[in-house]
Amino acid sequence: MTKLLLRLFVKNYENSEDMAVRASVGKLAGGMGIVCNGILFLGKLIAGILSGSVAIIADAVNNLSDASSSVVTLVGFRLAQMPADQDHPYGHARYEYLSGLMVAVLILVIGIELVKSSVGKIIHPEAIDFSAVTIGVLIASILIKLWMSKFFGKLGKQIRSLTLEATAVDSRNDVISTAAVLLGCLIGYFFDLKIDGYIGLAVAVFILYSGFNMVKETISPLLGQQADAELIEKINALVLSHEGVLGVHDLLVHDYGPGKCFASLHLELSAEKDPLTCHEMIDHIENEVLQELNVDMVIHYDPVVIGDVEINRMRICVEEIIKSIDGRLSLHDFRMAKNEKEEKLCFDLAVPYDMGQCYEKLQKEIEAELLKRDMCHHTEIRFDGKI
Incomplete structure (x- = not known):
């Protein structure tokens, strides 16, 4: 019937x-x-x-x-x-x-x-x-x-x-x-x-x-409820399927009604890649997401330095520290910013929602652990909420 x-x-x-x-x-x-x-x-x-x-x-x-x-x-x-x-x-x-x-x-x-x-x-x-x-x-x-x-x-x-x-x-x-x-x-x-x-x-x-x-x-x-888990998985899988993509993060999906879905995403690519090549690749991925998943996406390009020994050493150290604080914490966009006065460690830290907005406390704990390891670095952290 x-x-x-x-x-x-x-x-x-x-x-x-x-x-x-x-x-x-x-x-x-x-x-x-x-x-x-x-x-x-x-x-x-x-x-x-x-x-x-x-x-x-x-x-x-x-x-x-x-x-x-x-x-x-x-x-x-x-x-x-x-x-x-x-x-x-x-x-x-x-x-x-x-x-x-x-x-x-x-x-x-x-x-x-x-x-x-x-x-x-x-x-x-x-x-x-x-x-x-x-x-x-x-x-x-x-x-x-x-x-x-x-x-x-x-x-x-x-x-x-x-x-x-x-x-x-x-x-x-x-x-x-x-x-x-x-x-x-x-x-x-x-x-x-x-x-x-x-x-x-x-x-x-x-x-x-x-x-x-x-x-x-x-x-x-x-x-503004969380997007469907299946859709999030499909977006991540499609983007990560492209050669040269080192990682993705900060995926935000905005639902403006059935059939009207918009999203933004940070895409990590090697800093050694040609910027024009990266731009063309991102345009291609955005179009592919629209055609296959009907999601209008904007992708932010994050260049990642992958061959610097010192940066890699510091990243591993910070990752060990945050995992010792809470195993659910994760970081991305790690970089070192230097000037005449100081050297800062800059990164984004993904914090589970149930931990609350204890951001200042977390930053102090991380810096205290760095100091214990004779690493007198200040930190510049951007906190991201996650499930």
Whole structure:
């Protein structure tokens, strides 16, 4: 069914890297969500009113929120298509993340309202008029939501969309909540127990829990979360595969929305290489990263002196010192700066985030160890955070 819908509504749907295809897939998902959730809302609302069940009405309102979420998703994908302009040179792809956040917030609001109505039903319980129509509506809802969960999940994986993957999880949660409502109705009918309000409250709490998790997932990329580990590994592997590259460091990846990824990297090459040759090589690597990984990269060239005995000796000494302080510390861009008054050791030190910003203390420890080894060198250290 999913492939059929893709063939009917999305041209060249297999080319998921194409931004136009991605937008079309998102619009298809949003449209299907509006139609399916709208039908479920009307069916459950009628069944809830006829039976007098606040749990069924709560589940109906949940479907209404899902339909509203699909509207937001549809608008989000449409806005994300807007091209870059003077005010937004990196494009508008983050609208997709914003739409996902709005969906999550809407779910939280609905959950709070359902808690209020369910508590009222617990305080003032009423009998439920259970019927075959009610059972039919709830079973049909479970089956439709199961399909929707798989549908959104497949589309989300195909275009790597956090919004659609979150929608798939939400649909799966709806299956659980509707099954709980159905179970509550059956228990109330066969055992004459007025637990409708409690079931409604359980559904509301479940909705709040899902909404809270969705808020965390959708807000993280907006706050600048770490890039995907697989992407980092691919970038490093591609760059290091070129002959003459001595090392890479300070890789920073900036996510401006799906398909809009920018990065910067420091590349170490021998200082003896011709600068024009190095420049041409860097241009080639940047273009290769863009073509193969769809990442717009800027590479900073770090010339490394590899044949100087004294520099190598000092580097080995400093590496031994920092490893004695903490085995996770690492350095790069090591060089010696000399003038008439003093000789300084200059390098970058990568410090794990969990060590905190104890930079001044670290520098004093390193200089104290150097002094113990009769190396009266000052240090000029640039500290880099790392995992």
